[in-house]
Amino acid sequence: MTDFFANIPQLKYEGPETDNDFAYRHYNPDEIVMGKRMEDHLRFAVAYWHSFAWEGGDPFGGRTFDRPWYGEGMQQAKMKADVAFEMFDRLGVPFFCFHDEDVRPAGADFAETTRNLEEIVDYFGEKMESSGTKLLWGTANLFTHRRFMSGAATNPDPEVFAWSAATVKTCMDATHKLGGANYVLWGGREGYETLLNTDLTREAEQAGAFLSMVIDYKHKIGFKGQILIEPKPQEPSKHQYDYDVATIYGFLKRFGLENEVKLNIEQGHAILAGHSFEHELALAGSLGILGSIDMNRNDYQSGWDTDQFPNNVPEVALAYYEVLKAGGFTTGGTNFDAKLRRQSLDAEDLILGHAGGMDVCARGLKAAAALLEDGGLEAARDARYADWDKPENKAMLHSDLASIEARVRDQGLNPEPRSGRQERLENLWNRYL
Ligand code: XLS
Ligand code: NI
Ligand code: NI
Numbered sequence: 001m002t003d004f005f006a007n008i009p010q011l012k013y014e015g016p017e018t019d020n021d022f023a024y025r026h027y028n029p030d031e032i033v034m035g036k037r038m039e040d041h042l043r044f045a046v047a048y049w050h051s052f053a054w055e056g057g058d059p060f061g062g063r064t065f066d067r068p069w070y071g072e073g074m075q076q077a078k079m080k081a082d083v084a085f086e087m088f089d090r091l092g093v094p095f096f097c098f099h100d101e102d103v104r105p106a107g108a109d110f111a112e113t114t115r116n117l118e119e120i121v122d123y124f125g126e127k128m129e130s131s132g133t134k135l136l137w138g139t140a141n142l143f144t145h146r147r148f149m150s151g152a153a154t155n156p157d158p159e160v161f162a163w164s165a166a167t168v169k170t171c172m173d174a175t176h177k178l179g180g181a182n183y184v185l186w187g188g189r190e191g192y193e194t195l196l197n198t199d200l201t202r203e204a205e206q207a208g209a210f211l212s213m214v215i216d217y218k219h220k221i222g223f224k225g226q227i228l229i230e231p232k233p234q235e236p237s238k239h240q241y242d243y244d245v246a247t248i249y250g251f252l253k254r255f256g257l258e259n260e261v262k263l264n265i266e267q268g269h270a271i272l273a274g275h276s277f278e279h280e281l282a283l284a285g286s287l288g289i290l291g292s293i294d295m296n297r298n299d300y301q302s303g304w305d306t307d308q309f310p311n312n313v314p315e316v317a318l319a320y321y322e323v324l325k326a327g328g329f330t331t332g333g334t335n336f337d338a339k340l341r342r343q344s345l346d347a348e349d350l351i352l353g354h355a356g357g358m359d360v361c362a363r364g365l366k367a368a369a370a371l372l373e374d375g376g377l378e379a380a381r382d383a384r385y386a387d388w389d390k391p392e393n394k395a396m397l398h399s400d401l402a403s404i405e406a407r408v409r410d411q412g413l414n415p416e417p418r419s420g421r422q423e424r425l426e427n428l429w430n431r432y433l
Contacts, residue, residue: 085131118174136333
């Protein structure tokens, strides 16, 4: 036991009326929502990097946090793990997520770095066994070290491609060993700073080959988790190839991988791409590739990926509506890819940031479930398209222009516009928020 969270109790559900800061007002893991426990709907995960590895720097200043585990050794890495699992326990979150770089010290070379990862993976294994905390996903950090500055899989230097492939293999091994439910690929440096030095054709072929190898390896080792790609349009690159849901779907189709890969969709990234979160989720749901979510918002004025805990119930509700409509999470879940503000120095802040986010998500989920169970929105949507279910209209989708022209003339068709009823539907939504 460390003493980092010494004065902080384990958080329990106490209901909306409690005045205890260290309690849940809305997140009640055992409450049944649409026939399923709330915990099993939301599947919350803590992001190891933001909570335990990030030091509070911004582009104008360095570390603001002062944690006893900062430093490069294995001892420090183990203390970090001790504190992390103590936090999972205080919060009662069922999952966590990590990059290799967050959890192990770097070694002198690839082999030593891998041994360090394996040592930490064994340490995690024991802690997961005794605590019951599970791994939502593992991933490789292919963006922090300077060797990745021109890309990982899409690097013009084949040795960087090789290093990246080897690293992903070790991270997939780690994720598999820990029983991870998914493996994530976020292409932080897969993009370009300038088109002047970039060969788009080669870089796409490299990315396609890389992803095919990831999928082959998954099958080779018998990893049953889902491979997920996380879209993001900019930051850190000027342009990133995995721009948004639609772009990734096109990429998957191009390489014939659309049945092997789903997406991990992040709220803040959707906004950076000029979409709403619910747009990205609805599109992924419609394409059958909605896998998991990173539930962290941006500051809408800064226009950057500020990774804040969610605090807007109506926004979150729209998101969970799309998740529920797509059938809910299977392997996926709600990862807080969120970090404290750099002035939030205390251990308490870490706990309360997550607790607040969990309560906001619980409220959003309950609102979304209530609207879905009401059925009003879906009935209105169905009614809007109902004429397409008539045989003569259905047949038109397999017809041809000349026959359709004949039909328009013969039947004297002259369509009358009908209301889209947007305000009425918005009013319906607001009854549940
Ligand atoms: C960065 C991404 C990253 C991924 C995991 O913006 O959100 O944190 O989720 O590599
Ligand atoms: Ni992000
Ligand atoms: Ni993310």
